[in-house]
Amino acid sequence: MTPILVTGGAGYIGSSTCKALYRCGYLPVTVDNLVYGHRWAVKWGPLEEADIADTNKIQALFEKYRPEAVIHFAAFAYVGESVQDPRKYYLNNVAGTLNLLSVMKNCGCDKIIFSSTCATYGNPERIPIDETHRQVPVNPYGRSKLMIEQILQDFGSAYGMRHVILRYFNASGADPEGQIGESHDPETHLIPLAIKAVLEGKSVQVYGKDYDTPDGTAIRDYIHVSDLAEAHCLSLKYLLAGNKSDCFNLGTGRGYSVLEIIEAVERVSGKKVRYDITDRRPGDPDKLIASSAKANEKLGWRCRYMELEPVIETAYRWHAEQIKDKRSDL
DSSP states (O other), X not given: OEEEEEETTTSHHHHHHHHHHHHTTEEEEEEEOOSSSOGGGOOSSOEEEOOTTOHHHHHHHHHHHOOSEEEEOOOXXXXXXXXXXXXXXXXIIIIHHHHHHHHHHHHTOOEEEEEEEGGGSOSOSSSSBOTTSOOOOSSHHHHHHHHHHHHHHHHHHHHOOEEEEXXXXXXXXXXXXXXXXXXXXXXXXXXXXXHHHHHHTOEEEXXXXXXSXXXXXXXXXXXXXXXXXXXXXXXXXXXXXXXXXXXXXXXXSOOEEHHHHHHHHHHHHSSOOEEEEEOOOTTOOSEEOBOOHHHHHHTOOOOSOOSHHHHHHHHHHHHHHHHHHHHHHO
């Protein structure tokens, strides 16, 4: 099997991508420092516990596995934390990636798929957002990702390194077969928070009800994690076929408000979701909806999960099983 180095492969999207890679005939080699990743999520290839900032360890892994390409997920990704501690984000996300790219260059590995974000666009000027939209991020997390995108372009021009940049919208759902799912600490994503509110008898925070949307709550584009994983496999094939560097948005092209998500969780669970409305967070746009036409055309990628409730059903099954397992251990 062809080895592919997957940084952050023990995380939510990374582990789903490792499963998809394995099914496509690749050997995913997970490199993760396990700060936010989970050892139990690495099921389809070896786990190498290392930090991308550790030049010697990363160099040794390239020499050991001789990967054909890198899929780079490893990053800190809490927007609020990035505002409070930008140094942490620039050191880990930007400097860490620069170190990884330097090792790749030294070892002759010239293909990378980068996990970017719609946060690089900032407050949208038009909806849906396509790849030509100007990038003006409004927080250090988004700026760190945009800096890496620019570094990749420079490495391509100077050293011939080819890349695919994938700008995600809201990753959601869980593995349909129940093997892996979303497990963050702290959890900040709406769907798992709403599901836990049902399963654990808690309430979920709704940040703002004065947005310029039909029900006053923010609208986002929720894409199933399995669809994201498939896009990485197609991006790998795209690079291995010799195609030039490019960037792609990944979303469904449909938007749902916070209250619509809560209502969908209620329909799936058959229970009410308790929620409290609080102040909106600074810098949160009214709407973020993707145009993925370019990925459809150039990668041949299509979303399988276009409807909201099947996405939430996979997540609900996953979280319900985790709570069941925890209770059985008591």
